[in-house]
Amino acid sequence: MVVMVVGCQQRGGESYQISSYYSSHNYYSVLFAVDIDKKSKKAMAPLPPGPKGLPVIGYLPFLGTFLHKKFTELAGKYGSIYKLWLGNKLCIVISSPSLAKEVFRDKDAIFANRDPPTASRIASYGGNDIAWSSYGPEWKKMRKVFVREMLSNPVDFGELVFEIIANAINSMLCGGTVKGEKWISFVSEFRKLAEELMVLQGKPNVSDLFPVLARFDLQGHCGGWHRHNINHARMDDGRANATSRIMEKVYQELDEVVGHSNIVEEFHLPNLQLLNAVMKETLRLHPALPLSVPHISSQSCTLGGYTIPKGSTVFLNVNAIHKDPVLWDNALEFRPERFLNKDSGSFDYSGNNFQYLPFGSGRRICPGVPLAERMFMFIFASLLHSFEWKLLNGTEVELSDKFGIVVKKKNPLLLIAKPRLSNFDLY
């Protein structure tokens, strides 16, 4: 099957009509430009503005390692909707609540498709899993089974949390837990695999942009998975002090709601409002998926007054929206209290407030929200309630991250745990 993509691009003040043909397996693609006549020029909205790239490879060499930071920087220059060419793929980056609404509510069906990167295609046996498959009857079936059957049967600080999550996933998939040596090796293998996959899936890959080169695996993404550069950001004293202050209040809330002679149970969770606000604020300042999962337009349409050709990749720049100083007071500060105000009720995870989208929005919104929320709340409430956590002498909290489709902390958070409960039978 051959698909034709038609759009209109302005380069150097001139308008062109662009036709791009892809084979269904993306083995080859041809791109050519033809001047359009005045009549159709009038009829068709232009493509969004955007940075100029190099011939053939487009903007690829200028992206750097941290895609979400680069995209946010470019939004400052080109506005809340702009385009970039990565190879022959047209990418649209949106960074405002009104455009997010246009994509995920008004034109949700058009933008509900995905185009799995090569690494995801391999990991998901051809892009056939729920996250990467195209919008259609098969995806609908998977989503129904996932939500109705799997999620209704729930069965370093980071290391500890990861182990608990790995245990839960293992129980859901295999219906039991593995113990001893076997379990330790499963967790460490699973962790390594998950970490490397998350990084690879978020990285632009020449094989995705020039499918004909995929078999050469020029960047070694599919063969020798490699480690990546990272940047470094230390928390300044002001932020570190504010964070202790908040920790104290969280401890106070846990003591009031749970008490000292109990352990945390699920029924306590709805009353832990400050901890809930901490979760929301953490996902605002550090969205786990800062560019969400890219969507693909299944037909040409307009967005923010610009033409978006069929097959364009649309990135929702959650990172930029969550840190926009026009939308948030003291946007770069960690202030969970902002989610406790009476008018903050609309900041939930439903994707209906387009200013706050940690789990995406629309028909492809994360189906794991209830599980993620409950697991986050339960794990953190339990660990904080039962232990006092201290940094190692001479160390400080630092927040360097490592880019991937899911962003991770670069360095593990090493803490010393001191029991808080006097009744040791509770441990």
Ligand code: HEM
């Ligand atoms: C804090 C934890 C989590 C965050 C921040 C998160 C975030 C996201 C985001 C942003 C998307 C893309 C939504 C879009 O395209 O608009 C997504 C998709 C998805 N998430 Fe999550 N997620 C989390 C936990 C989970 C959990 C625990 C599960 C499984 C139980 C899960 C399963 C999925 C699946 C299957 C998709 C693909 C849905 C589709 O394409 O139809 N997620 N997630």
